[in-house]
Amino acid sequence: MVRRDDEADGEGEAGTVVTPSAEFPPLAERDLAALRRIGEQWYEAPSPRPDGELPVDPTLGRYPGRTVPGRFGRLAPIAMFQVGDPGELVAAESATAPRSRLGRGLIRVRRVVLGPPLRSSAVVSERMRKLVALPVLSSDLLSSVAYGPEAMLAVLVLAGSGALGLSLPLAAVLAVLMVVVGVSYRQTVVAYPHGAGSYVVATDNLGVRPGLAAAAGLMVDYVLTVAVSVSAGVHAVTSAMPGLSGYAVPFGVLTIALLLAGNLRGVRAAGNLFVWPTYAFVFALLALLLVGYVRAGARGFAPVDPPPVAVAEGLGLVLVLRAFASGAVSMTGIEAVSNAVPAFRRPEWRNARTTLGWMISMLVVLFVGLTLLIHLNGLVPEGEATLLSQLARVTFPTGPWYGLVQAATALILLLAANTAFAGFPRLLFFMARAGHAPRRFLHMGDRLAFSDGLIALALAAGLVFVTFGGHTQSLIPLYAVGVFLAFTLSQAGMVVHWRRRRGPGWRRRAAVNALGATLSGLVLVTAALTKFHEGAWVVVVAVPLLVLLALGIHRHYRLVDESLSLHPSPNGGRPPMALAPLPGAVEPGAPAEAQELPQQVRHLVVVPVARLNRAELRALAYAVSLGQPTLAVHIAPEDAEADRFREQWTAWGDHVRLEAIVSPYRAVIGPLAHYLEALHTSRPDVLLTVVVPEVVVRGRRYRPLHSRTEQRLRRALRPLPGVVVTNLPVHLDD
Known part of the structure; x- marks a missing residue:
């Protein structure tokens, strides 16, 4: 992995680009040397006939694109191959078609749903410009403002309506946290211009196990992102149309399936599908804030007294910390850009950094603006209608605007899971490349998307969604632990990175990352302790189990590589399943x-x-x-x-x-x-x-x-x- 120390001196460096060839790594120099030694001992067995009498023409000169042997020896008028470079054939798209009638029918359906296959060379054009990358990668981050303030107020209201005023200072602290973590990840994008989520950064600077812990936290976060986003979107729909509440679970499962199909179409196609819902949501909320503050200004910004709420729990430090941790779920998805830098057009790192800056700015404006406007209107969480629905109803009492805000909110919440579909497969790709995940996750599908990773995410998220019945508040307590574990380890890793590099301005950069690590660690500990009995224990248990699983996978792949390697094992002895001694005499009695x-x-x-x-x-x-x-x-x-x-x-x-x-x-x-x-x-x-x-x-x-x-x-x-x-x-x- 090539890293960039600053913006000026690294612009021309080459790096590791994600291509379909990633699952076929080249041989190392020592493997090539061993291969040459093996070749020196090889002799070619005599051929029963000269090359000119081979039964098949290897250059297909006898079949110049007109006919090729079909099933059971029959000839089919399909050009399966074209002659490329000398000694090389290029398979046509028709060569991938199955022979059975049922298989061909399924392929036609697949082409209609997902589109025709893309050539490997199209991976360069399957990149996103900033205006497309912004909605694709920020949908989770921006949509979380639809339930983040409500999650914070839902905890504060336990101490009665008088405790709701604490939402303003908590929102201010969370805004500082958003800015600090956002600036920290902008530095990560510059330092790791070829894609480095928390897993890569923590592994590179803190070691394998911290890196795997960050990866495990991110995997849990991505799965919960899909489940929480879909459940919140379904809740937004049922808030506007209560008659649909009985169909919440089937509707959510169908949404996950549609998201999977959209992402299987490829990066660029998925981006085009999900651009407008995100922008529509942002403009709808900006219009809501504008009209809401104009109405509040007309009464001198005097806050409306909230309705009286019975006290269910005493106001104390633990309650405030729980509310802070609940509100911090609004930051989920903030690291998606650093994980998907290779998906940007060139210069990738610069476009990614700019996009991340836009995301953080919009997040702070929307989160703080909504929290303050909710306070000015004296709204409290209710079971049937979301706070955003109540706010839209108060702000737009007549006309179609309430319906438009709810429609945009429901749509962005349902599609916010797309951020996880963009990040989860790439995380598995980086893990598989290091041997910590099954190597099948290195493979790109026929639409140049990491199909296996997308399917794995959809299945896991669907299982979680069905298990919890699509209840958003039941899933929120599981949410913050995994993502802030990844935030903390990533920022701590960046501190070590800057201390090792010691380039110009490294102290300032290390201080920013250290502050981000400290604040993220505070949220992590708070969420783990205060929400442990509410369900956070699931994540606390799942992360170590995922780390152990990744280590077991790596151990297996290491044994396989040693057994199949062309060179002796590093300790000087033969690997457990060594093939043959490389130099020296032949052993006729070898197993x-x-x-x-x-x-x-x-x-x-x-x-x-x-x-x-x-x-x-x-x-x-x-x-x-x-x-x-x-x-x-x-x-x-x-x-x-x-x-x-x-x-x-x-x-x-x-x-x-x-x-x-x-x-x-x-x-x-x-x-x-x-x-x-x-x-x-x-x-x-x-x-x-x-x-x-x-x-x-x-x-x-x-x-x-x-x-x-x-x-x-x-x-x-x-x-x-x-x-x-x-x-x-x-x-x-x-």
Whole structure:
């Protein structure tokens, strides 16, 4: 990862760009050196025919884009490949189409919903300009003002209506926190111009485990962002139309599915879908604030007395801290820009920093403005209508404006989860690149979106939403802990970053990040302690479990890499599943799973034979044609059947050695698998190639009529080392 120390001296540096090739990392220098040493020991086996007599023209010169072999040897008039660079073919879009009629139908539906696939080279054009990136990445941050002030007041009102006046100083402190954390993340964008959320920053500066803790907090936050945003949006809809309250959960699940489909269309397409709802919400709230303050000014800004509320809890420091932590949920999504810097147009870091500045400015104006206006109108939280709905009703008592504000609010809340859909897959990408998440999250789908990460987020958020019945207030207590854990670790990591770099102005930058880390840590501790019994314990437990899971994944990938590496392990010994010694003499007696040179491989071809028909004889012919020792194995249920099969075998000519195994309990797969395992144990230097004939029928309706023994055998033999299973298909005409 290349980092930028300041704005001036790093503008021309190259960095790591997220492309479809990220899941295919290049070999290191020591791997290339080992590969050369292996190649020096390799000899090419003699070819049975000259290159000019190959059965397939590798350049497709014989098929210049007119016809290609189709299913079962028929010719299809589809150009599947084009000749690219010398020795290279380029697959056409049609080459990815499935052969079955059902598969082609599903592909057509997918194209209608998600659009046609994009070429890998289009990843550069799938970038966002600032006016598109602002609504895409700020929808969560800005929409939180619709429920953040209400979450704060819902705690204060427990001490009676007289405690609601504390909302103003708390809003002022939260505004300072927003500015400090926002400026801190602007510095993070400059220092890490190629995408660095809390996970990358904390890992780079504090270590692996703090980085994973930040990642775990962010993952929980992203999942809750979707669940909370959708539940708040559904609540906004039911506030305006109470008759729909019974359909809240199905409506929320449908919204998550639509968000998933929109994001699977790609970054740019998703941005175009979600631009206008965010801008409509911002303009609606600005109009609400403008008209509301004009009305308040007409009465001299005298606050309206709130209705009397019974005291449910005494006013104390703990209650105030709980209210502060609840109001801090308005900051969720503030780090989305730093995580998605590569999604911006060039210069990425400069556009990202500008966008983040706009976001923070709008957040402070909307949060403080709404909190003060709610106080001036004497509004208190109610169960049926949200505070924003009450404020819009008071500000626009007549006309269509109330409906427009509610519609814009509901729409932005429902679509605010899009910020999580933009950040969660990229977080998993960075984790997978470091080996802390499954490598499938490195893969880009056919629309150049991280499809697996998007689907994982939708499933997790949908489960949380359904589990909590779509109740916003039940989800809020889980919200602040994870995100402020990530904020705290990220800002602390930036302090270490500046101390290491010590560039111009590093003390000032480190002081800003230190202040952000301190304030974020205060919110983290407050939320964890005061909301522990309200549900925050779930996050406190989930974060360590996610860290342990990530460490386990990394441990597994490390063992795999060591086992498959081309160079010896760092401690000088051979890895647990080392392939072969790189330099030096050949080891003819090496285990079959440790053979990588052709002169090391010793074969035994095994053909399971049930009955002597055309499929079995074809498998035997194929096995013998390989020119290797061949053994036929027959599993008989009793001695009499074994004797009858030997007679048939003798009549055929006894061309291959036969081993008949009597299975009195009529099992086939188990005895065969144990026999092959015994063969491998007795001669571990011999590679067993099992040739299994497979009858293939075209019609799906006939498949249940066949036992599919070959698939069961493949599953049973897969765990055995040194055993290769080859299916020899025999196609039948229906």
